[in-house]
Amino acid sequence: MLERYGHGGDLWTAEETFGWPKDQFLDFSSNMNPLGPPLVVQQILSDAWRDIVKYPDPAVRELRSKLAQKYEIPMESILVGNGAAELIDLIARVLKPSVTGLARPSFSEYEEAIHKTGGGIYNIPLRSSHQFELQQQDMEAAYSAVDLFFLGHPNNPTGKLIPRHILSNLIESGRSCVLDEAFMDFVADEQEHSLLKLASTSRQLFVIRSMTKFYSIPGIRLGFMVAHPEAIREIQQQQVQWSVNYLAQRIGTAVLEDEKFERNSRHWLQEEKAWLTGQLRQLGLDVVFTEVNFVLFSFPEPMGLTVKQAQKYMGQQGILIRDASLFEGLSERYCRVAIRLREDNVRLIEGLRLMLAAFGAESRTKS
The missing domain is CATH 3.40.640.10 (Type I PLP-dependent aspartate aminotransferase-like (Major domain))
Incomplete structure (x- = not known):
């Protein structure tokens, strides 16, 4: 299990699980400000x-x-x-x-x-x-x-x-x-x-x-x-x-x-949060409105997709997402991702789009 120690951001376990070097993962499983650390x-x-x-x-x-x-x-x-x-x-x-x-x-x-x-x-x-x-x-x-x-x-x-x-x-x-x-x-x-x-x-x-x-x-x-x-x-x-x-x-x-860092961080988040949540909704995912730098969403039941399947597929592509079903009260369809810089967020959306297409094709083949 990727969250073996109860948290996201475990690059050591990710390396053992998916075979990528630790420094090559795109980590959406931990919620850090991508503008940091400050230069100081x-x-x-x-x-x-x-x-x-x-x-x-x-x-x-x-x-x-x-x-x-x-x-x-x-x-x-x-x-x-x-x-x-x-x-x-x-x-x-x-x-x-x-x-x-x-x-x-x-x-x-x-x-x-x-x-x-x-x-x-x-x-x-x-x-x-x-x-x-x-x-x-x-x-x-x-x-x-x-x-x-x-x-x-x-x-x-x-x-x-x-x-x-x-x-x-x-x-x-x-x-x-x-x-x-x-x-x-x-x-x-x-x-x-x-x-x-x-x-x-x-x-x-x-x-x-x-x-x-x-x-x-x-x-x-x-x-x-x-x-x-x-x-x-x-x-x-x-x-x-x-x-x-x-x-x-x-x-x-x-x-x-560093007040400039603080202002820049809040400006980045307001813009990028709107973009990422909009893109997730366009993929047909059920997105929960967020006040902060991470987004909770779920795969609608008709997709027939669980977060563990999604985490495995995305991890094999070098992208880490959080299995939110590990939080008591959430089903196996819930996922949490951090909001990162636009270039990274584009890769996340493209990865999810390819995954949904692959699983859609697989489910159609089975039916």
Whole structure:
């Protein structure tokens, strides 16, 4: 299985499976910004390598100061981690919820972190009939059953933001909630939707952000959490010392200053998202509207095609796509692809077109 370790972007397994060299795959299975990393990352790696003989700042002060300035929140409300994955695991271990409400489908690491603490899961359905948008009645049904909500905002793999009235009701209910805003940087009107500021003073709300997706630095591992200062101190006590290395701190601080990169990324995404989703629909695929840099779609039942068949065919052509049926709540017909540069997206569409023609011819032969 290509997602042997639960994620896209596993080029080592792809090489073993399809026989292509790792550096020759066109990877639509992981959701990185194709405009990155920013050029300043290359400069830091070139200039700062001698400084790895020093210990990193255990309090990550410079990066936290930059984050506080950018998002207008107190430094004391920020905890930086070794990617969002570490922070997801930390918050689960500290809060130790008995039952956690998860919207399905959603990122598998939420459930994995909760299971490690012995907690149970309450499934909140996201239905295709509602374009996978979270519904108020389903949230209300969960209120009496859970002691923590763990929600993607925007959600992965659906690309949907949580409706504002649902977030307002959740906050007013006083129930604890962790919002994973890993892809919020890609949202055009980010400041209108993010709850970072509210989380910095709230005792019930925790917001996790990733820096690896937007700035294309997944190999560096960098993310941060925003919560009430007392909660941050409690969580930090459970964090492994030296969790955030020296280069990650330097790179994180530098990329936050690159406003041009941020503007260019949002401009690219709005244009390319419209083009790619339009092309996917022209192929006859059922496309879910997305707010971010990836697209969830399904093969209509009459096509008689499963995502595993599609993944095998495309992988043999050197193009990697994500098997979205591995997300609980999605059928074997669902696929997720990243939005990349136009040249790459054209190759994806051509590959899918050839595949649909090949499978169509095969099905006609069988019938």
